[in-house]
Amino acid sequence: MGKRAVKVKDLSLLEQYSDPQIGHLGKMYVFTGTIINEEQEYNEHLYVQDLYNDTPHQWTFGDVKDRFPRFSPDDQTIVFLSNRSGVNQLWSMSTTGGAPKQLTYLEHGAGEPHWSPDGRYILFAAVYKHDEDPSKEKKKDQDQKQNKASPLRIQRLKYKSDAQGLHDDQTQQLILFDVQNQTCKKLSTNDVDHTVGGWAPDSRTFAYTANVNGDHHIGQDIFIRSIDIDDDPRPLTGSEGTYHSLNWSPDGLKLACLGHTFTHDGATQNQLWTFEAETAEKTSLTPGFDAQLGDAMISDFQSAQHNPGPVWVDDQTLLFTASQAGRTGLFSTTLDGDVETVLDQNQHIYSFSLHAESNKLIAGISKPTDPGNFYMISLKDGKVKKQTDANASYLSEVELQEPEIMTFTSRDGWQVQGWFMYPYHYQPGDKYPLILEIHGGPHAMYGYSFFHELQVLTGLGYAVLYTNPRGSHGYGQTFVDAVRGDYGGKDYSDLMNAVEETIKHYAFIDESRLGVTGGSYGGFMTNWIISHTNRFHAAITQRSIANWISFYGVSDIGYYFTKWEIGEHLLDDPQKLWDHSPLKYAREVDTPLLILHGEKDFRCPIEQAEQWFTVLKYNDKEVEFVRFPEANHELSRNGPPHLRKARLNEMVAWFQRYL
Incomplete structure (x- = not known):
C-alpha cells in the first residue's frame, strides 16, 4: 500500500525545530521544538542534545512557550524566555537538572536574553512606558490589573505595526539583569525602541540599534555604550542606512553586522559591514557579492527563523548566510573580502550556531521534502552529519512531491526561475489542473524549503507552479530592483509567460482548469492578473492590496512603502497610485x-479586502469574502493554528468547487 497524501490537518502532526545554540564548551546544544497541542495552540519546549549523540532530550514540558534558550558562559545554566507565569519572563534551568526558576517579574514581560561574557549580567529589551521604573517589578503575589478600554491618543506618524497592533507610549527599553543580586535596571533613556546588539568581550560594553530620528526616517543606527547608567551612547552610524544582527569580534575591536544604505530603497540588498569600535570606520566586506545576505526564503514552516547574522570564526573571518537562486546557503569571508562557499546546496539553511574553538557548527536545514532538521558541519573538512530526525514517523506515512526546477525566458530575454510539482499519484494519460502560487514581498524568494500548503495542493491532485519573477531576491541587485515603479508590468509578464511555458512543457495540464493564488504582494498580483486576463478559472487572493491610494494611509508601512515601490507619494501623483490599483479595473x-483576509492585519489592512469585495459584488462578479478574527499579516505562517487550518480548508473548497 502506497503512502497517503498530505492533508490540511497534518499541521498538527508536524514539529518545528528552531534556534540551535551550542554551549561554550562545545559539548552540547539546546534548541526549541514547536508543536500544536490538542487545544489548537502552540507549545514550545526546550531540547538538549550532546553533539556526539543521535538523540535529543526534551527538557521542558507542559502548556507553555519556552524560547530563546541561551547558555551561561560556564554552560551551567540555561536562561530562556517563557510565558509559564502568564507573560513572557526570563527563567533559568541548571544543565545538571532541576525545575525552571523564574528570574524576572516585570509588568510587561522581558525579551530575548544576552549573557555578558563574564556571566554577571543578562541584557535584554523590554516594553516600558516612558515614566515607568524597572525597579518596580511585578511580584508573584500581585494580581494582574484589568484595565477598561480607554481612548488612545495618537501623535506619532508610525502609530501601529502588524506585529504589535496599535502603539501607545510604550517602547522597547534596554534592561540589565544582575544575576547575583537578581535585580533589573533600565539603561536606556530615549523614548524609542531599542534592539540589543550583543556584548563586547570586556563585559562592560555593549552595542544596540535604534531609530532616534523620528518616524519620517526609516532605518536603524548602531550605538555603543557601557553598563554605567549615566553613560552616554556613542553612535557608530550617521542615519544613512539601516543595520541589524550585530556581533563583536573576539578581540573587541570591531563590530560586524548586516544592513544597507537604501541605494535602492527597500529593494536594496544587504551587505556585510564591519565597524571599528573606536573610530566608527565602516567597511563593506561584500561589495562584489551580488546576493541578498541573510535569509530571504518564503515558506509556511521555517520562514523568518532566528538568524544570528555574521558570526566571527576568529578576528579575521566571519560566517553568514545568503540567499540566491532559491537556496539559502552558508558562506565565509575574510576581512579582505574574500568570500568562499561553506555549504550552498538546494536547501534552506534557516539558522545556525558556531563553536569557534572546534570549528563546528549546528545548522537548521529544511528541504522541500524535509520540514527541518539539525546538522553538524565541520569547517575544517566540510563534513556534514545529520543530528536529528524530526517528523520521521510522519514522513514515513506521506508522499511528498519533490519539485522540478524550471527556467523561463521572458519576452525581454530575462531568465526567471521556477519550480513545478506533480500531483499526488500522477497517472500518465490523465489531465490535471494547475495552480500558480505567487509569493509576497515582493523582495523575497521561493525556493528549496518545505512548504506545507504546496504539498496539500498536490495531495489533492493539483499540479503546482511557483516562480521568482523580477522583484524577487536571489538573482542580484538589478533583478530585485526591477519591479519598483512597474507593479503589474513586467512582473505580470514574467508570471503569465511561466504559466504558458509550463502548459506547453507538461502536456497533461488541463488548461481549462487553471487556478491562481498569492498573499500580500502575491495577493496584489492575483488581483491584478484576474483584472487583466481571463486565463484563470479560479482565484484566491490573500491579505492583498487592491487600492494603493488608501493603502498609503492605512498600512503600517504605507507612507513610505508606496513611494518606494510604486514610485510616488499620495499627494504628489494620486493618478499613478490609482493606475497601479487593481480596484481601477x-x-x-x-x-x-x-478573498481571505485577517481582521488584525495592519500591513495590508482588511479595508483593502472590503473595498475589493464591495466593488466586485456590486458589479455582480463571482466573489466571496472570508474574514479571520484575531489574525494579522502572518496568518499563513504563524497565525493561530485553527485559523491556519481554516484558511487552507477555504482554499481547498474553492479550488475544488471551480477546478
Missing part, C-alpha cells in the same frame, strides 16, 4: 474570486 474581472 474591477469591471474587467470575470474569474471567480475568494
Whole structure:
C-alpha cells in the first residue's frame, strides 16, 4: 500500500525545530521544538542534545512557550524566555537538572536574553512606558490589573505595526539583569525602541540599534555604550542606512553586522559591514557579492527563523548566510573580502550556531521534502552529519512531491526561475489542473524549503507552479530592483509567460482548469492578473492590496512603502497610485474570486479586502469574502493554528468547487 497524501490537518502532526545554540564548551546544544497541542495552540519546549549523540532530550514540558534558550558562559545554566507565569519572563534551568526558576517579574514581560561574557549580567529589551521604573517589578503575589478600554491618543506618524497592533507610549527599553543580586535596571533613556546588539568581550560594553530620528526616517543606527547608567551612547552610524544582527569580534575591536544604505530603497540588498569600535570606520566586506545576505526564503514552516547574522570564526573571518537562486546557503569571508562557499546546496539553511574553538557548527536545514532538521558541519573538512530526525514517523506515512526546477525566458530575454510539482499519484494519460502560487514581498524568494500548503495542493491532485519573477531576491541587485515603479508590468509578464511555458512543457495540464493564488504582494498580483486576463478559472487572493491610494494611509508601512515601490507619494501623483490599483479595473474581472483576509492585519489592512469585495459584488462578479478574527499579516505562517487550518480548508473548497 502506497503512502497517503498530505492533508490540511497534518499541521498538527508536524514539529518545528528552531534556534540551535551550542554551549561554550562545545559539548552540547539546546534548541526549541514547536508543536500544536490538542487545544489548537502552540507549545514550545526546550531540547538538549550532546553533539556526539543521535538523540535529543526534551527538557521542558507542559502548556507553555519556552524560547530563546541561551547558555551561561560556564554552560551551567540555561536562561530562556517563557510565558509559564502568564507573560513572557526570563527563567533559568541548571544543565545538571532541576525545575525552571523564574528570574524576572516585570509588568510587561522581558525579551530575548544576552549573557555578558563574564556571566554577571543578562541584557535584554523590554516594553516600558516612558515614566515607568524597572525597579518596580511585578511580584508573584500581585494580581494582574484589568484595565477598561480607554481612548488612545495618537501623535506619532508610525502609530501601529502588524506585529504589535496599535502603539501607545510604550517602547522597547534596554534592561540589565544582575544575576547575583537578581535585580533589573533600565539603561536606556530615549523614548524609542531599542534592539540589543550583543556584548563586547570586556563585559562592560555593549552595542544596540535604534531609530532616534523620528518616524519620517526609516532605518536603524548602531550605538555603543557601557553598563554605567549615566553613560552616554556613542553612535557608530550617521542615519544613512539601516543595520541589524550585530556581533563583536573576539578581540573587541570591531563590530560586524548586516544592513544597507537604501541605494535602492527597500529593494536594496544587504551587505556585510564591519565597524571599528573606536573610530566608527565602516567597511563593506561584500561589495562584489551580488546576493541578498541573510535569509530571504518564503515558506509556511521555517520562514523568518532566528538568524544570528555574521558570526566571527576568529578576528579575521566571519560566517553568514545568503540567499540566491532559491537556496539559502552558508558562506565565509575574510576581512579582505574574500568570500568562499561553506555549504550552498538546494536547501534552506534557516539558522545556525558556531563553536569557534572546534570549528563546528549546528545548522537548521529544511528541504522541500524535509520540514527541518539539525546538522553538524565541520569547517575544517566540510563534513556534514545529520543530528536529528524530526517528523520521521510522519514522513514515513506521506508522499511528498519533490519539485522540478524550471527556467523561463521572458519576452525581454530575462531568465526567471521556477519550480513545478506533480500531483499526488500522477497517472500518465490523465489531465490535471494547475495552480500558480505567487509569493509576497515582493523582495523575497521561493525556493528549496518545505512548504506545507504546496504539498496539500498536490495531495489533492493539483499540479503546482511557483516562480521568482523580477522583484524577487536571489538573482542580484538589478533583478530585485526591477519591479519598483512597474507593479503589474513586467512582473505580470514574467508570471503569465511561466504559466504558458509550463502548459506547453507538461502536456497533461488541463488548461481549462487553471487556478491562481498569492498573499500580500502575491495577493496584489492575483488581483491584478484576474483584472487583466481571463486565463484563470479560479482565484484566491490573500491579505492583498487592491487600492494603493488608501493603502498609503492605512498600512503600517504605507507612507513610505508606496513611494518606494510604486514610485510616488499620495499627494504628489494620486493618478499613478490609482493606475497601479487593481480596484481601477474591477469591471474587467470575470474569474471567480475568494478573498481571505485577517481582521488584525495592519500591513495590508482588511479595508483593502472590503473595498475589493464591495466593488466586485456590486458589479455582480463571482466573489466571496472570508474574514479571520484575531489574525494579522502572518496568518499563513504563524497565525493561530485553527485559523491556519481554516484558511487552507477555504482554499481547498474553492479550488475544488471551480477546478
